[in-house]
Amino acid sequence: MSAILEALKDRVLLCDGAMGTQVQARSLSLADYDGHENCTDILSRTRPDVVRAIHEAYYEAGADMVETNTFGTSPLTLAEFGLEAEAFELNKRSAEIAREAQDKFKGDGRTRYVLGSIGPGTKLPSLGHVDYARLEASYAVQARGLIAGGTDAVLIETCQDPLQVKAAVNGVKIARAEANKAMPIFVQVTVETTGTMLVGSDIAAAATLMNALDVDSMGMNCATGPQEMGENIGWLATSWPRLISVQPNAGLPEVVDGRAVYPLAPDSFAHWHERFILEDGVNIVGGCCGTSPAHIAATHAMLTRLDPRRPHPKARSSVWMPSLASLYNQVPLIQENAFLSIGERLNANGSKQFRDLQAASNWDGITAMAKEQVKEGSHTLDVCTAFVGQDEKAAMTEVVSRLRGAVTAPLVIDSTEFPVLEAALELYGGKAVINSINFENGEEEAARRLELAKKHGSAVIALTIDEEGMAKETDAKLRVAHRLFDFAVGKHGLPASDLLFDPLTFTICTGNETDRKLAIETLEAIGRIRKELPDCGVVLGLSNV
Template sequence: MAREPLLERLRRRVLLADGGTGTFIQGRAWDVERDFLGHENCSEILNRTRPDFVAGLHRAYLEAGADCIETNTFGANHVVLGEFGLAGETRALNREAAAIARAEADRLSTPDWPRYVLGSMGPGTRLPSLGQIDYDALEASYREQALGLVEGGVDALLLETHQDLLTVKAAINGARAARVELGREAVPILVSVTVEATGTLLVGSDIGAALVSIAAMGVDGIGLNCATGPAEMAEHVRFLCARWPGPVSVMPNAGLPILVEGETRYPLTPEELALWQGRFVEEDGVNLIGGCCGTTPEHIARLRAMLDARSDPAPRPRRVEPEPAVASLYTAVPLRQENAVFAIGERCNANGSKRFRELLAAEDWDGLVGIAREQEREGSHALDVCVAYVGRDEARDMAELVSRLRAQVTVPLVLDSTDPAVLETALKLLGGKSVINSINFEDGEDRPAEILRLARRFGAAVIALTIDEAGMAKSVEDKLRIAERLHAFAVDRHGLPEEDLFFDPLTFTICTGMEDDREHAVHTLEAIERLAERFPRCQILLGLSNVSFGLRPAARHVLNSVFLHHAQQRGMTAAIIHVSKIAPLHRIPEALREAAEDLIFNRWRDGADPLGRFIALFEEAQEEEQAQRAAPASVEERLRRRIVDGDRRGLEDDLEEALQRHDPVQIINEILLDGMREVGELFGAGRMQLPFVLQSAETMKAAVRYLEPRMPRVEGAQKGTLVLATVKGDVHDIGKNLVDIILTNNGYKVVNLGIKKPIQEIIEAAERHRADAVGMSGLLVKSTVIMKENLEEMRRRGLDIPVLLGGAALTRRYVEEDCRRAYTRPDRVHYAKDAFAGLRLMERICAERRAEG
């Protein structure tokens, strides 16, 4: 009987998978020698010794109402079976297991109710990101497992309970290889990861990193299973459904396990599981539900009843606009930064950094990692890594360095090499979504084709330079012509997603004095603008410092900074730069800025050469003297200026002087916060890059730390408790920490959770500390959306605790109109304009609570 393909049915109906296989097996008494052939805990051997039991297991879940059953092959890959001496049986055991499940599914299928078999492929026992197994061995192991499953007749391959994104890549590629070998490329690949109670996968990946990395591999479905119950999964389910357009699966445990009289129990009843899964279906738009550890046929029967009671069996439509991003093993980074370019640190490059080259020659790996970590601290969103050095083994050096960087920096890597073999070596070490730098047509199309195949295989973005067989494009027309060819080649022919293609239209030095070089910057800016219009979904990148080659460092820093601003205004989205050597426009003296712009745009004033005029401005001055403006006379203005400039030198002396005239609260509220307000305005206007915002924040923190011991502290009983956190996806904490200090010094208990906190953790802390209110902070515009989502989740949980919202991107109108509508008690959502407004709100909240008794 022909079945409707699984993916088509998932689009038309919410489907139900089975429950816990392990739970079912562990609930029986076994003769280890007879049933397991002495291989205790090797459940997969039951497919051969007790096919009757395995068939009964599948039948129980099918009779309970499951649309899909999973094969008893969770650990049946070559590596795991090898631990039992059964590696040689891998393909056969998987084929036998799939055949058992296939027979039971077919027996209960009808034309109106087809049943499906999912080939279970678990995470194994060794994690490649921790160096416990190499990539090639893992991919080969999963290939062999997938061969048996597909031969046995599965409808899809389900990679489940995965905890390491590099394992996921190996399993996907192994499964793909098996499909091709058997001519069954249409068999879908579904991936389900396990988020621990800590909020991350076992190796530390957050759900954003998992989604970006797995989606880049071109799978058919993504989901969650195991580790926790549905309550702990809720936030992650919502995240996936809001950002992944394909099918989403959710298979939680029957709650968090508890120990009862020495035995593990799962507390969630079938009715409670059905309530949660009903919410995931109706509110989030989940396509496939089921159960994991602790769930039984009774749980599945209740889920069947819940689904059958729906008036419309179809999944709830989801409007999803995926956000272009790359990812390290740990976290995702959007390619479109808010009021900033995607900054790629340039100093982990043997071609461009003398210090890096010297450390590489000395094989000082710790020193090389130190350079990477410096760039991360400076605010780089990703790191360009190039170890090509004459006389050295590039592939070996890349492997040595990347294996260290993947564990010691949290930002994604840009793999910079012209050798596909070197790129492949690096990609086999990285679980996240990397960027490959780069492809071009200088030697034809063979090498870029090979690199693009690697990008598709490992889920990487690609930088494409406007170079062809005739050389590097310098005119606007040539840059656009080659970009058109690159787009057709990478996107149309090789299937690279548009958002993963970075155009580098190239910039060349304008500092030679030769007439042919004077218009390079103008041509590049015009090309950027036209590329942004022609390919709005693609990224546009420059190796920025090329424009200033030949100048002294001080002049290069100014010219690079001004050129960056204009390139960003024209549509550039990314740049390879030295972040700490870029200055925001407001810090560059007007005369220098104008001279730099004259040089960039080749503007001659009164017949004077703009290059000569620009160079002359630097001949007598040191970089620092040119960059700094005259210090203001008043200490109040000096302090405000320090905050805006992120300048901590001499800060304590100025604070001491200010304390002679003002109390600490006045200094914070009337002087320092005024500086931070200007920082926010500059950031919002695009005149200050994010790294400089962070420098200002660090200066503000240092000032507040110095003033805190001098602030009056209210003694006596605590007035109330506030749980405070920066919301998920946001790392900015200056405002939050200031609220902490102000409230603590006024007699309140503040539970400061830190940055990037998911709502589950905030709720748990509020309940644990019996908080009077919750405070959520964030600087970015996207953080305001997350705040609203958090309020919606709190409403779903039936919470009505007062909530304070604060952050530079928030407005009173947004809080009082949009956010309030999302909450259980709209009157309990408050806009905290600053820390002192937060203090007044807490005073009012706690007074109202006392009045209520």
């Protein structure tokens, strides 16, 4: 475990406040920005003294960690200023500047840290502004620079779109794998006064994906003051299983003499953080827009009053509910007093209506079918566009790009083709289900799909099929199920709750005496799977009977 994660297990840590607010207060000239107006990130090259002084001011105020001046330093964002070629070096240099500020305070008995800041950029993939692959590659470049500059962790902050977060997390994972470094990943989402992220995701939907992506910390920053964050931080306190952070603005901005003013005073700001610490058990506190070294100093004084060494985090009894998620909301895999219903009408192999709409490129008609299934009670929607004479990948792209913003039910991506699964998941900002894996052709294809599931935070349906074919008898079904469990959970790290077994049922009215008992074999297999692999789910297509 990294040093910063070890420290956070033991005590609450204080992050810095706003970088942009402090830069704007210095009345810099256009020349300071090398002609790139409002490109704060360029100051790490043109005015490192200014950036270093801001870091030092926050450390002096009592901060345990500062964020690098890299909020907009991904190649995609820098390209808006024609600076994309400088992305790696700007990130590396920004991290080094923060380290230089940190070095000034060595020897005083306190350990300080540097977080590599990764902002959301200006393009939201769930709204079609940018494709996933370009976004992930851009974040990988940024993360390489931050790692090379010596950051202790990466903070993906001010997130407004879960799909953007997924691209950033996976970009960081690519970079840290290349560097062979255990770089912790922290995420902070921004919830507007409407109660959701900008694209409409609630806190539970975002947390479902973050948990599936194995991020080390989740929290909130920006958009509002601490009071408006209280309800969602409370939800995280009772539900989120890992570290929690909170960095609010200094209240909601007010317009005074034609400019935005953040009204929350340092002492009131610190008081809110005390409540978050004592009531909600948060692990990291700090500030965002409108906060200053004075706000951090007041929070430092509060923390020192609670414990001169920093207070130990309050123990939380959080309960995480295994779930799926659409872009908008969370759907528990275990439904209270009901079963999880997977709507099957969006399947070109099973629905003539869907197949005809797909052939006619009637995407609005398909969207209407999806909405109708949700209205009738489907918790999730299976999507399969495979049909002779059709471009399966192109059709899947058209369908998912529309359904992701049109329905509240998570999607089950149903295809035998890996590129189709990958294309669909790169469009989806929720937590989907991959349908499916099996061992019919050995373990290689199943391994690729499980790696895809881990990357995109997806659950997986596993069919009890191996190299000998579809398991029909109960014992055979259990033998394959245990092998699938060991492979998916033990070898590839898929959470057991994200593994959904389909023990297969067969037609019983074939006229063959041996087939008449196949449904009983399936029912017995379901009972044994629930008993022997209790953390996993079971799904079944009853129409096959």
